[in-house]
């Protein structure tokens with residue numbers, strides 16, 4: 118449980134619940150209106166796949182944001198992907214997105230897994246968040262987002278073993 122000192126109220130992180138899916142779908146339509154927002158079916162498929170999903174909740178238990186990490190491969194050779202991260206507009210800028218991402222990356226580090234993600238090339242806030250957390254751009258996927266046709270950067274963050282330690286992480 119984590120409190121955010123500067124947020125409009127207390128916020129905590131916890132495993133995303135299936136009962137949150139309708140609200141996730143509403144938030145998707147607010148955050149990604151032109152980029153095929155995820156449906157309830159998509160969220161259910163993510164949770165059923167064993168991906169690591171967290172929600173951020175206000176003091177009344179209302180969902181403020183969510184983030185999900187897909188875990189691919191097998192023990193000793195995991196690879197992970199940040200599949201989504203989003204915070205409702207009124208709560209953006211208070212550290213919740215950063216906290217969600219840190220928690221997903223802690224899970225990837227626990228598995229000693231590299232992390233990949235795609236981000237719109239014009240999404241300056243998200244790119245800044247990812248670069249601050251050790252991601253580098255490794256490619257561009259043209260027209261990745263539909264129906265907008267927007268391009269995506271593919272970004273990569275090395276596993277703990279691959280890391281040179283310059284970001285404070287140490288190979289085990």
Ligand SMILES: CC(C)(COP(=O)(O)OP(=O)(O)OC[C@H]1O[C@@H](n2cnc3c(N)ncnc32)[C@H](O)[C@@H]1OP(=O)(O)O)[C@@H](O)C(=O)NCCC(=O)NCCS
Nearest residue numbers: 148202203204209210211212213214215236242243245246
């Ligand atoms: C990207 C997003 C999740 C960030 O969440 P947030 O709670 O607002 O972010 P935080 O307050 O934790 O900020 C963490 C870092 O993100 C970056 N950041 C956040 N908002 C930013 C902005 N408006 N401009 C530039 N950088 C920004 C900064 O690096 C910031 O660190 P700093 O405060 O030390 O400068 C949020 O803006 C969001 O939901 N955006 C819409 C959905 C989206 O684009 N998701 C990413 C899809 S790939």
